[in-house]
Amino acid sequence: MTKPPKTAITPIRAEDYPEWYQQIIKASDLAEKSPVRGCMVIKPWGYALWENIVHGMDDMFKATGVKNAYFPLFIPLSFLEKEAEHVEGFAKECAVVTHHRLEKNAQGGLVPAGELAEPLVVRPTSETIIGDSFSKWVSSYRDLPILINQWANVVRWEMRTRIFLRTSEFLWQEGHTAHATAEEAVERTHMMLDVYARFVENFLAIPVIRGRKTPTERFPGAVDTLCIEAMMQDRKALQAGTSHFLGQNFAVASGIRFQNAREEEEFAWTTSWGSSTRLIGGLIMTHSDDDGLVLPPRIASAHVVLLPIYRAEADHQRVMDYTTQLAADLRTQRYHDRSIQVEIDDRDIGGARGWDWVKKGIPLRIEIGPKDIEKDALFVGRRDRGPREKTSIPRTRFLQEVTAMLDDIQHLLYERARMFQETHTHKLDDRKAFEAYFTPRDSERPEIHGGFALSHWCGDARCEKQIKEKLNVTIRCIPMETIREEGGCVCCGRPSSERVVWAKAY
Numbered sequence: 001m002t003k004p005p006k007t008a009i010t011p012i013r014a015e016d017y018p019e020w021y022q023q024i025i026k027a028s029d030l031a032e033k034s035p036v037r038g039c040m041v042i043k044p045w046g047y048a049l050w051e052n053i054v055h056g057m058d059d060m061f062k063a064t065g066v067k068n069a070y071f072p073l074f075i076p077l078s079f080l081e082k083e084a085e086h087v088e089g090f091a092k093e094c095a096v097v098t099h100h101r102l103e104k105n106a107q108g109g110l111v112p113a114g115e116l117a118e119p120l121v122v123r124p125t126s127e128t129i130i131g132d133s134f135s136k137w138v139s140s141y142r143d144l145p146i147l148i149n150q151w152a153n154v155v156r157w158e159m160r161t162r163i164f165l166r167t168s169e170f171l172w173q174e175g176h177t178a179h180a181t182a183e184e185a186v187e188r189t190h191m192m193l194d195v196y197a198r199f200v201e202n203f204l205a206i207p208v209i210r211g212r213k214t215p216t217e218r219f220p221g222a223v224d225t226l227c228i229e230a231m232m233q234d235r236k237a238l239q240a241g242t243s244h245f246l247g248q249n250f251a252v253a254s255g256i257r258f259q260n261a262r263e264e265e266e267f268a269w270t271t272s273w274g275s276s277t278r279l280i281g282g283l284i285m286t287h288s289d290d291d292g293l294v295l296p297p298r299i300a301s302a303h304v305v306l307l308p309i310y311r312a313e314a315d316h317q318r319v320m321d322y323t324t325q326l327a328a329d330l331r332t333q334r335y336h337d338r339s340i341q342v343e344i345d346d347r348d349i350g351g352a353r354g355w356d357w358v359k360k361g362i363p364l365r366i367e368i369g370p371k372d373i374e375k376d377a378l379f380v381g382r383r384d385r386g387p388r389e390k391t392s393i394p395r396t397r398f399l400q401e402v403t404a405m406l407d408d409i410q411h412l413l414y415e416r417a418r419m420f421q422e423t424h425t426h427k428l429d430d431r432k433a434f435e436a437y438f439t440p441r442d443s444e445r446p447e448i449h450g451g452f453a454l455s456h457w458c459g460d461a462r463c464e465k466q467i468k469e470k471l472n473v474t475i476r477c478i479p480m481e482t483i484r485e486e487g488g489c490v491c492c493g494r495p496s497s498e499r500v501v502w503a504k505a506y
């Protein structure tokens, strides 16, 4: 007999965080690498997370008047050429279709043939092709605003990829709106950032900082990029959603014109905003521990797993009947916007079964054996507590309290993540202290370095560049809730009137 491992995942976070992340994905059965480099196969336990993200977010979009539509995967090359800054931003990572059929060669292999007159770009994002449609849909101010979202996949040919965080193909939503005035478009840009912030905080239990990007970090072609930034457990930042005010740049490029109330012709003002399967990477890195994935109940692939236990064959039927009835009772209850999702696992594999569900991060594990049935009680384990910590609870009380228990876990995970972010956020004014903060010195205790630094910045892109080259640290955002405060740029010492968020980032 081997001793049970101290933790279900090796390596643990403190040993090798990137490898821990890969092992969590494997152990929880979320996704796997595909035969195509940089792409991923999302397995059912992982795809359920995406479906819950889609449902939750889609409802919030629709509540603001947004409607869904679908635009083509292929974008004519000439469309990308229309907006110079935009094409510059994406040119290096575009997949391009140049042929439209295959032919057999002399060796019996297949080769591309039938060259296209104009190459097609596999969408890296859809501003240009949606702009083309908008130009046909809009002629009068009465046609505005247009509020469109699409759920789709996009391709960005990434050189260094990591499942969920950076993949060549990923799933996302992209919202695109057109407005008659700049004020209305700016208001929409903020409104959608607020949707992202509320979704990520309430569903994913990830606390975020709302802010705006510096010109260096802006979306190619945007006038202003707003973002939400979260802190992962390795204290690096993850951008969890962005909302762009595009001014009239894309309207001019795509010809989105309208007649205003005074019958003058004007260009529309547009926005775009997106979030992706990257959120799942953020979810994993915010909550999971050395025993596996930890899922906040509001986004969890399922809420409860029932684990029937019987040694004697005579108990089998009785235990299974009790289990099935409990599952049915649970499924009649609602937890927020869906019914309680129950899994039953009756595999006869001993202790590995319970550990499987710990690793999969399900919020509640319920053991049901003949002795529990006699007492009409359940043996309940919560994923926010230690894996061996379980409590016996009368069945009727459990049924009454299950939704409150799930909410409690949800709240606790959020609080834990908020505390973590707070603990690892520091105001740093001195360049030396700033550099030391971002330079891991003591490899025995990597946890004492890094996080978010709230430091002054003079507004000069050269200072950003210098810090990035030296420390690989960037300005994640200029926070919305900034406290105006005089100080000196952490890089050059010149005067600055507000602190910005600096961090290493995914």
Ligand SMILES: [Zn+2]
Pocket (backbone or CB within 6 Å): 457, 458, 459, 460, 463, 489, 490, 491, 492, 493, 494
């Ligand atoms: Zn400076």
